Amino acid sequence: MTGGDILSRIVARRRERLRGTGPDDGPLQGLDRELYARGRLGGDQIRAFPGPLICEVKRRSPSRGDIKANLNPLEQAKTYFRKGASAVSVLTEQDHFGGALADIVSVRRALPDLPILRKDFLLEPEDVAVSWNLGADAVLLIAGxxxxxxLARLMEEARRFGLAALVEVHTREEVEKIRPLAPALVGINCRDLRTFQVDLLRPAELMDYVDWPAKIVFESGIFTREDALVARESGCSSLLVGEAAVRDPHCIPALAAVMSKASSDRGARPVPFWRYCARRRAHRVVAAGPGRARPLVKICGITNGEDALLAQDLGADILGLVYAESPRRAPEGLAREMAGLLSVPLVGVVVEGPEPAGFGANPANARGLEQARKDLEEGALAAIQFHGQSSGENISSLAWPAFKAVRPSSPQDARHLLSRCAGPRVLVDAYDRHRSGGTGTAVSEEVLAAVCDLFGERFRGALWLAGGLSPDTVGAVIERWHPELIDASSRLEERVGKKSGQLLESFFRALETG
Structure with a gap:
């Protein structure tokens, strides 16, 4: 492993501590053994753990630095409990997260009925015994x-002590590793602990491979209601929320409300949009091999069934229908007509809020938004793509599933716009002062560089890119910017609103050969 591998450094330091002081670091942290408070979950309580929402007690992280350096674990846990958390995770790793074993004891003694997960990089069976002694009801076991x-030894030790074991995975290989053990509680971490990058679509990608009876916990990267909706759509029954809850416990009721509906919503949509995107991406990687898979492709501006079927047959993953005022506006009823004939999802493209040039809201766009919402509710659309000047901060209040399209005018504008958008993905389109999309213009390299830098700094996201993509340009764009999804429209037309079969074929041929 490389020196840049954060997980390796954390585990190496943990092994040093085990060699130096053993698994029970209590005396070194000023913890009197008489204050230990043993865990007490068992039987039905283990089966009920963890409930919809686990909130985490932590002071800092390798990716974010200090989150709340002066955090009082007991007061934090009490706040979580009052706000509606069903369990608390106490992060006890000292060197990178600022945790302490004493944190568990203080929470346990004051809140005897609140289930406690000890979150740490546990390596030895003795770690499990110490966790029970301190008062934990469950332990995190990281397959990676x-x-x-x-792992088998630690799971057996957890069973012996009556502790729940949350077994964490991040990759398909790790799912295969734990399969023979069939843990009843599986955490899918959106965060790659080697790099600390976050991908909110990772649980949806791995969910189908956990094919034994298990509760699934969605771990890391949750900040907004939209993030929780992604978790629910992925099929997870619980959330583990860290930084967001530490910084602003007021977010807890909204997150808990979303997840309390998880079981009743499961299967409500035949093809949940974000889960579809994650599966489709994974399928392309498996088929082509790592580093060789082409991006997902959205063909937008579809106005007729012939173009829709041709684009699908050539390899489109998503089709876009424009509901806003535009020469590419889809005829009313096209989504309902085509939904049953297509195997790929339809996305409705709308403009919400003032026009780009600042002339106020357009009544035709407002009517288009209402029709798109109706088609989404009826299942003809899988998601809505929002253009316009409105913020993407609370996009689920407008429609869901949904994502925001932004048109940054500069690197600074890119940072401003993307930082305000909720949800797992944002579509980056070319700036035009007068039009919201379909300009045939490419996004500037300066803006794209800023966008990619921001993804790295935020440790989350992947590039979805629109603007000026044609058979002649798409290969170079993919090679340079490595987008996860590309969105093409006007450069594939024989006339406005009508796709060219020849250009579509050339476009997909360029994808396969480029």
Missing amino acids: VLSFDA
């Missing part, structure tokens, strides 16, 4: 840092 035999 444990061999199969070590």
Whole structure:
């Protein structure tokens, strides 16, 4: 492993501590053994753990630095409990997260009925015994840092002490590792602990491979109601929320409300949009091999069934229908007509808020938005793509599933716009002062560089890119910017609103050969 591998550094330091002081660091942290408070979950309580929402007690992280350096674990846990958390995770790793074993004891003694998960990089069976002694009801076991035999031993030790074991995975390989053990509680971490990058679509990608009876916990990267909706759509029954809850416990009721509906909503949509995107991406990687898979492709501006079927047959993953005022506006009823004939999802493209030039709201756009919402509710659309000047901060209040399209005019504008958008993905389109999309213009390289830098700094997201994509340009764009999804429209037309079969074929051929 490289020096840049954050997980390796954390685990190496944990092993140093085990060699130096053993698994029980209590005396070194000023913890009197008489204050230990043993865990007490068992039987039905283990089966009920963890409930819809686990909130985490932590002071800092390697990716974010200090979150709340002066955090009082007991007061934080009490706040979580009052706000509606069903369990608390106490992060006890000292060197990178500022945790302490004493944090568990203080929470347990004051809140005897609140389930406690000890979150740490546990490596030895003795770690489990110490966790029980301190008062934990459950332990986190990370498949990525444990061999199969070590994981089996720690799971058995947890059973022996009556502790729930949350077994964490991040990759398909880790799911295969834990399959013979069939843990009843699986956490899918959106965060790659080697790089600390976050992808909110990772649980949806891995969910289908957990094919034994298990509760699934969605871990990391949750900040907004939209993030929780992605978790629910992925099929997860619980959330583990860290930084967002530490910084602003007022977010807890909204997150808990979303997840309390998880079981009743499961299967409500035949093809949940974000889950579809994650599966489709994974399928392309498996089929082509890592680093060789082409991006997902959205063909937008579809106005007729012939173009829709041709684009699908050539390899489109998503089709876009324009509901806003535009020469490419789809005929009313096209989504309902085509939904049953297509195997790929339809996305409705709308403009919400003032026009780009600042002339106020357009009544035709407002009517288009209402029709798109109706088609989404009826299942003809899988999601809505929002253009316009309105903020993407509370996009689920407008429609869901949904994502925001932004048109940054400069690198600074890119940072401003993307930082305000909720949800797992944002579509970056070319700036035009007068039009909201379909300009045939490419996004400037300066803006794209800023966008990619921001993804790295925020440790989350992937590039969805629109603007000026044609058979002649798409290969170079993919090679330079590595988008996860590309969105093409006007450069594939024989006339406005009508796709060219020849250009579509050339476009997909360029994708496969470029």
